Amino acid sequence: MKLAVFLSDLRRTEDTYERLKAEKLGVILVENGIYHAVMKEGGKDSPVLNKAGASFYVLSEDLETRGFTSAQVNPKVKVVNYGDIVDLIMNDYEKTAWL
Amino acid sequence: MGVLTMGVFPSLVGSGTLDFSFKLAEAAMAKGHTVNLWLSGNAVMMAKKGQRAFKDYSHLEKKMMELIGKGMETTVCEACAEARGYHKEDTPPGMKRASMDWYLAKTFKSDRVLHIGGE
Amino acid sequence: MGALKLCFVVQRPPYKSENARLALTHSISSQTAEIHLDDGDTIVPTLIFVGDGVLNAVKNQQAMKHYGVTSTENHIKNGLLIDMPVWICKEDMQRLGLTEAQVITDAEEMGAELKMKFASFDEIQKEMEACPHLLFF
Numbered sequence: 461m462k463l464a465v466f467l468s469d470l471r472r473t474e475d476t477y478e479r480l481k482a483e484k485l486g487v488i489l490v491e492n493g494i495y496h497a498v499m500k501e502g503g504k505d506s507p508v509l510n511k512a513g514a515s516f517y518v519l520s521e522d523l524e525t526r527g528f529t530s531a532q533v534n535p536k537v538k539v540v541n542y543g544d545i546v547d548l549i550m551n552d553y554e555k556t557a558w559l
Numbered sequence: 560m561g562v563l564t565m566g567v568f569p570s571l572v573g574s575g576t577l578d579f580s581f582k583l584a585e586a587a588m589a590k591g592h593t594v595n596l597w598l599s600g601n602a603v604m605m606a607k608k609g610q611r612a613f614k615d616y617s618h619l620e621k622k623m624m625e626l627i628g629k630g631m632e633t634t635v636c637e638a639c640a641e642a643r644g645y646h647k648e649d650t651p652p653g654m655k656r657a658s659m660d661w662y663l664a665k666t667f668k669s670d671r672v673l674h675i676g677g678e
Numbered sequence: 679m680g681a682l683k684l685c686f687v688v689q690r691p692p693y694k695s696e697n698a699r700l701a702l703t704h705s706i707s708s709q710t711a712e713i714h715l716d717d718g719d720t721i722v723p724t725l726i727f728v729g730d731g732v733l734n735a736v737k738n739q740q741a742m743k744h745y746g747v748t749s750t751e752n753h754i755k756n757g758l759l760i761d762m763p764v765w766i767c768k769e770d771m772q773r774l775g776l777t778e779a780q781v782i783t784d785a786e787e788m789g790a791e792l793k794m795k796f797a798s799f800d801e802i803q804k805e806m807e808a809c810p811h812l813l814f815f
Contacts, residue, residue, distance in 0.1 A: 461807045475729045479799050542586035549671050550561050557812045558675045600700050659707035663721045664714030667682045676815035677697040
């Protein structure tokens with residue numbers, strides 16, 4: 461399946477996320493999920509970004525709302541806006557999962 | 560162009576997720592997609608007209624009316640609303656009330672479903 | 679004319695929030711969705727408990743006694759009664775130290791024939807792949 465997963469929290473549903481598999485997986489970081497794109501807890505990338513084969517996206521409006529800029533985003537993650545998320549949902553992935 | 564059905568459960572005040580949902584709906588409609596919105600659980604807070612907009616609280620009534628005016632079919636879970644004391648006469652114009660099966664039926668003819676469960 | 683499979687995936691424990699209850703009531707409402715659909719079209723739900731959501735299936739819940747509200751146990755049994763497949767993740771039960779003896783396995787006392795399915799996450803993954811839309815609670 462082509463699955464777009466939305467993460468909107470810093471911590472919570474990791475156990476489901478870690479086990480989900482998809483032939484094409486997009487991880488869209490929104491609301492408090494954006495911290496996975498910018499924080500380096502213990503000097504390390506968020507474990508969320510270790511998902512093999514996934515593409516990562518972070519919502520620019522939610523980054524800026526929380527005091528971060530695109531320049532601080534982990535290079536694994538692409539910064540997107542609401543219109544881009546619509547395109548990801550409608551064109552690039554077949555189903556979504558808001559964890 | 561496609562049909563996006565969103566089921567949204569978090570509250571208006573106390574969560575930022577409804578703000579996200581309305582912005583996404585607006586962006587989808589701007590691209591020509593049809594958007595159906597199901598509001599259930601605490602999201603039925605939207606089913607009370609005349610909410611006052613304070614800058615310390617999320618306020619979406621105006622935005623919702625704008626999107627309903629542009630064709631977003633917006634339906635609120637009737638039981639969830641009644642349980643919170645939001646009655647038919649409180650419902651903003653253009654918003655529908657229905658039972659949960661409305662939402663499931665909408666998914667049938669949707670290209671995509673974004674289900675945003677509660678906290 | 680056709681059937682649409684929907685997966686209702688519950689990840690969180692019951693009662694503190696309305697989340698799990700809404701998963702149950704929404705999935706059960708699939709029984710009446712036909713009134714909004716064309717003739718012959720149906721919604722075919724699977725209710726799945728994963729992660730901490732498996733705690734919804736612990737039996738002997740006494741929510742009615744203490745809070746006057748329907749228990750998730752009762753809703754799960756109603757789901758089985760209407761022949762809705764209800765799955766629970768075996769690995770998550772094990773992780774939390776839950777045995778089969780502690781959770782709902784059937785609703786025989788209500789006359790339900792269908793039983794709870796104890797599934798591996800791999801099986802759950804396959805079921806999610808078979809559903810065009812996923813509803814995570």
